[in-house]
Amino acid sequence: MLVRLLYASRAAEGVGAEELLAILRQSKVHNPEQGVTGVLCWSEGIFLQVLEGGRSVVNRLYNRIAADPRHTQVELLSYEEIVERRFAGWAMGEVNLARLNPALLLKYSERPVLDPYAVSGAVSMALFLELMATASIVGQP
């Protein structure tokens, strides 16, 4: 039984490149052990993460992530049972939106900034699929 979960959050004060590296490192160690795949996208203090895997595993991981003091305002945007994974290629793929063409963000929002709190979960998921289609996600399985 697979699920796909999408949430947004705001980086806590003082959380920068070093903490981000630590988060990615932890994810790349834990996620393969748990059969979790996904992508973490960030831009100007906002995180957007998609997680896929077994329902219990993803639910447990989400609860652990939601309690992590390195971010706040963790908001569940989308949760669905799925037949197949879409992000199977990444234990935790990475996207630094600041490095991307602003037109990509503009396609899905009123201004060329990442604001998942202002758009529907479906729109944020569409952005992830576009990131995948444009080969903007980096990282190994």
Ligand SMILES: Cc1cc2nc3c(=O)[nH]c(=O)nc-3n(C[C@H](O)[C@H](O)[C@H](O)COP(=O)(O)O)c2cc1C
């Ligand atoms: C934005 C964000 C995303 C995270 N994503 C993951 C993840 O995909 N997998 C994971 O194991 N931990 C993730 N974490 C870290 C967990 O909250 C938690 O610190 C970690 O799983 C505990 O690892 P440890 O047992 O090595 O201390 C994330 C944390 C943040 C703030």
